[in-house]
Amino acid sequence: MIAPIFKQISVSIEFQYFLAILIGIAFGYILERAGFGNARKIAAEFYFDDFTMIKVFFTTLIVGSAGLLFLNWFGWLDLDKIFIPRTYIWGQFVGGIVLGAGFGVGGYCPGTSMVSAASGKLDGMAFVAGAFVGTMSFGDIFYDWLKDIYMGGAMGRITLPEFLGLNPGVVVFLVILMALGTFWIAEKIENGKWDPYKKFRKEPRKIIER
Amino acid sequence: MTNITVCQLEKALNYFDHPPELTASEKDVMRQRKMKKHDVAIILVHWFNAITWIFMLITGAALIVSGLYKFAPDFFINIVRGMFETPGNLIEFHIWLGVIWIVVFMAYTIFGYRKYLRKQSLKEIPINKSKDIFDKLKAVQCVLFGNPALCLDKKDFLWLKIRLLGILGLSDEPLPPQGSFNAGQKLYGLLVALMTPVIMLTGVIMAFHIGPLWLIQWSIPIHFTAVGLVVSGLLIHVYMGAVFPEEKPAFFSMITGNVSELFLYKHHFEYWKERIVKQCEWRKKTDPDVTLTDILPNSLAEKVLKKVEELGDLGKESEKPKEIQPEKFWNPYFAGFMLGLLFLFTYFVYGRGLGASSFLSRTGTYLWNLVAPEYVHSHPYWSRYFHNGHTPLGNFMIFEVLGVIIGAYWSSKKARRAKIEIHKGPGISNKVRIFMAFAGGILMGLGARIARGCTSGQGLTGGITLSVGAWLFVFVAIGIGYFSAYIFRRYWL
Incomplete structure (x- = not known):
């Protein structure tokens, strides 16, 4: 097992930070190219006219999760040494609700708002400012009240295969099936006539391409 | 004149940078005509504010007795203190008048803000259309403050420059025409808008001893400085409004709400133009046969008509060169594939994924640490960024997000989306x-x-x-x- 490389060999902290900037540049570049600097394109996801966000999201998930599995099978990447977000059922449940509500109000998520702000969009900048206020309010104002939720349902470093008692390969296979199903539905709706928001639209339904 | 369109009138008027001279009788007619400048809410708030400021300044000055800050003469302090019997009463009065002042302004802000959000018909300045840096600055200000009449633009900077040189005796250029507020008023408005919250906040902190000791101590000089800045402008404001003979109509407009048309014509030419175009617009709706001479003085109407003939057909917009469109977005599946590879690479090298939001909390904690280190180090949540000798900024995420900003700007620039x-x-x-x-x-x-x-x-x-x-x-x-x-x-x- 040669990877994670930086956990096997010692590399100067300066180089780690330098590479982090390069990775960030690629991250920002891809997000911008996907169209995530545009709040309308992201929001269109929720009005059934442009499923770019869910397509990018699930493609990343299947490439990433299948890739990790293969890297492990080839004997290159030690999955015990990588960071897996810890599970706190209540924290993630309530956090998901608050964050999901923010999607409809603001149209960005923290990462995409930075992309938008960097390309000069004033709404992106306002969103970043708001996200900063919201982030700091968690520690400064709400922490005492939300502490129990934040820490609630702690299950530690647990993954779906362990949780369901299935082979990781089977779970990744199910994820791929689910993603393909989602893509199929997304394409159907994008090209079809079904439009639950028809009577609310002031502009014709379209995919923002530029 | 009936065939003159509103749009032609507007464009023709825009060729007049300075108000043309009028004959004495025309001036008289204009002096008789009144135009509304302020509505009742503004007038009431103005006088409430003025009276409160007078009381607050008098009691505030008498409250300052410490050797470091004291500036009012002893007899003044004695008189004011005598009126209130005890210093305690004086402080109470200052505090509670301040509280009332804050409450009234809060109400005004909240209702005003609702109106501001609802007022969608307000002329919006397109932000991306103009290449000019001043126009962009103005557009950004307008989004923030809501009222285009309050934003500083290019003409205002010119006005300030000429005015300053004029005062120093270095220039005798005529001042550029101004909108409903001149640049000096706008600048002062900006100062007051920035300082009022400071005064309120520091005042409340001092009055009710909120926060740590250093905060209360710092509030004292900040409160004084903010008040000082406002007062320095207030002197000019009061002098201009109440004493300076040329600005007399402005003072009475603060009582009646109206000014004479001549005053607007002379001092706020740009605003006057706006009003005239609007007037023409709806006079035309009710009475299609209205002539230009009904709206403008004769000599001016002639000049405008001549201008319109000179300019020819103004109704037609000159065709603009088509802008090159931005590049198309990537295919979502391709973008997702690239993103997946990037995540794999990051896992392969660092053994971790990518993120964004902790950039904000880490920067915030870093800033807190500069102001109140003992607060963050003992805080149950923020202290996590200092465990095991770590620092909030010494983290993968900080550098990664800096990269995101660079990468996103680079991509949007390349795709012609950066604006x-x-x-x-x-x-x-x-x-x-x-x-x-x-x-x-x-x-x-x-x-x-x-x-x-x-x-x-x-x-x-x-x-x-x-x-x-x-x-x-x-x-x-x-x-x-x-x-x-x-x-x-x-x-x-």
């Missing part, structure tokens, strides 16, 4: 969009902390590693996203 603009639904104004984006940001920032990461740090990173909680988070966030989008549909569709 100052606002993305919003067709049914809302820029201001509503900015307000909603800020509010959405607050929810998003808070939610990301509760869930231990945002869509990237929790959703993608946790999703790829098949973390149980992350998958729960993804489904909840997307589901609630659809629900919240339904509620806010009129903002996006």
Whole structure:
């Protein structure tokens, strides 16, 4: 097992930070190219006219999760040494609700708002400012009240295969099936006539391409 | 003249940089005509504010007796203190008048802000159309302050320059014409708008001893400085309004709400033009045979007509060269594939995923640490960024997000998408969009902390590693996203 490389060999902290900037540049570049600097394109996801966000999201998930599995099978990447977000059922449940509500109000998520702000969009900048206020309010104002939720349902470093008692390969296979199903539905709706928001639209339904 | 369109009149008037001379009788007619300048709410708030300031300044000056700050003469302090019997009463009066002042202004701000959000018909200045840096600056100010009449623009900077040189005796150029407020008033307005919250906040901190000792101590000089800045402008404001003979009509307009047309014509030519065009617009609706001489003085009407003939057909817009469109976005599956590879690379090298939101909390903690180190080090949440000798800024995430900003700018520049603009639904104004984006940001920032990461740090990173909680988070966030989008549909569709 040669990877994670930086956990096997010692590399100067300066180089780690330098590479982090390069990775960030690629991250920002891809997000911008996907169209995530545009709040309308992201929001269109929720009005059934442009499923770019869910397509990018699930493609990343299947490439990433299948890739990790293969890297492990080839004997290159030690999955015990990588960071897996810890599970706190209540924290993630309530956090998901608050964050999901923010999607409809603001149209960005923290990462995409930075992309938008960097390309000069004033709404992106306002969103970043708001996200900063919201982030700091968690520690400064709400922490005492939300502490129990934040820490609630702690299950530690647990993954779906362990949780369901299935082979990781089977779970990744199910994820791929689910993603393909989602893509199929997304394409159907994008090209079809079904439009639950028809009577609310002031502009014709379209995919923002530029 | 009947065949003159409103648009022609507006354009022709714009060729007059300075108000042309009028005959004495024309001036008389204009002096008789009144134009409304302020509405009742503004007048009431103005005088409430003026009276409060007088009382606050008198009692405030008499309160300052410490050797370091004292500036009022002893007899003044004695008189004021004598009126209130005890210093305690004096302080009480100052504090409670201040509280009333804050409450009134809060009410005014809240109601004003609702009006400001609702007023969608307000002329919006397109942000992305202009290349000129001053126009951009003005557009940004207008989004923030809401009223275009209050934003400093290019002419204002010119006005300030000429005015300053004029006072120093270095220039005798005529001043450029001004809108409903001149540059000096706008600049002072900006100063007052910035200082009033400072005065309120420091005043409340001092009065009710809120926060740590150093905060209360610092509030004292800050309170004085802010008041000093406002008062320095106030002297000019009062002198101009109440003493300076040329500005007399402005003073009476603060009581009656009206000024004579001549005053606007001479001192706020740009504003006068706006009003005339508007007047012409709806006079035409009620009476199609209205002539230009009904609206303008004879000699001016002649000049305008001549200008219109000279300019020819102004109704037609000259065709603009078509802008090159930005590049197309990537195919979503390709973008997702590249993003997946990037995540794999990061896992392969660092053994971790990518994120975004903790950049904000880390920067925030860093800033807190500069102001109140003992607060963050003992805080149950923020202190985590200092464990094991770590620092908030010494982290992968900080450098990664700096990269995101560079990469996003680079990509948008290359694709011709990098420009100052606002993305919003067709049914809302820029201001509503900015307000909603800020509010959405607050929810998003808070939610990301509760869930231990945002869509990237929790959703993608946790999703790829098949973390149980992350998958729960993804489904909840997307589901609630659809629900919240339904509620806010009129903002996006």
